[in-house]
Amino acid sequence: MSGKVILVILDALGFEAAVENCGWLEGLVEAGQARRWRMRSCLPSLSAPIYETLHTGTPPALHGIRSNDHVPLSKGPHVFGVARAAGKRTAAVAHYFFSELYNRSPWEALRDAEVDDPDLPIQHGRFYSERGYQKFNLHLPSEHDLCVRATLAIRRHAPDYLLLHSFSIDAVGHGYGADSREYRKQVWMVDNALAEFLHLWTGAGYRVLVTADHGMTADGRHGGNSEAERLVAFYDVGHPEGGVAGETVSQLAVAPTILKLMGLQAPPEMTEPALG
Structure with a gap:
């Protein structure tokens, strides 16, 4: 198996909120076009x-990224590095933490916000920050704009x-809590943006x-060990066996699953089996 993969991370989207509010993704599951697992995150969340x-x-206790307060360059091995070493092209439309983890740390916006460099692990990157955001003005890019940038990256760089x-679900959740109309509406808005663009990505292979x-x-936090903080959904759009998987799986399986779908060998540090 050798293919192209997109990983969409919807920051702070809890499992129940996904199942209850992501009508498009759940519709794909119901139609047998996607498979959904319940996934348990590592700690700290x-x-x-x-x-x-x-x-x-690998878990944080092993890889050493302990908090959001200090984000050094990853010691790897990681998906971007493995892919680039194998001659694959990489791209990201993401929060600047990913630039710090995989390209250069510390972040320098005028240097790092837009990159097109074949020598970097993330070769084509468009990064944003939430600098200065407040509850009354979250300073976040819209999901539509993020999906446009991702689609342009596909068309320009394949x-x-x-x-x-x-990042928007996380920001709204901190401001209003997960048991709020604002949080639920933002989850739906993200799902609605995916409904507009996801078929373009699957259509491109x-x-x-x-x-x-x-x-x-519910009180707008995460980092601990509660089910609300740790349980998330994992959707595989295009999985040959659609529907709902019965088991709860480990978040450690995501990286080896990405590499397997790309036809690449997972390094020995990735001990969790890929999802099948």
Whole structure:
């Protein structure tokens, strides 16, 4: 098997919120065009540590990214590096933490916000920050704009691996809590944007994986060990066996699954089997 893969990370989208509000993704599951797993995140259930887990297949206690307060360059091996070493093209439309983890750290916006460099692990990157955001003004790019950028990356560069990361659910969740109309509406809006663009990506030959780094509590936090913080959904759009998987799987399986779909060998550090 050798193919092109898109990983969509919907930051802070908890499992129940996904199932209840992502009508498009759930419709694909119901129609047998996607398979959905319940997935348990690693600890701490924070963004930067889990971004690294999703791309190295190792837990934070092993890879060493401990919090969002300090984001050094990844020690790898990671999906971007393995793909580039194999001659694959990589791209990302994502929060700047991914630039710090896989390209250069610390982040320098005027140097790193847009990159097209074949020597970098993320060769074609378009990165954003949430600098200065407040509850009354979240300063976030719209999901439509993020999907447009991802689609343009596909048309211009045809990456073998593309990361698309949306931060808005997390920002709204911190501001209003997961048990709020604002959070639920934002989940739906992200799903609605995917409904507009996902068929373009699958039509271009991509296998599309959609998941979250962690969930969100009713009082607007994450980082701990509760089910609300740790349980997320994992959708595989284009899986030959659609529907709902019965088991709860580990987040450590994401990186080896991406590499398997690309026809690449997972390094020995990625000990969790790929999802089948």
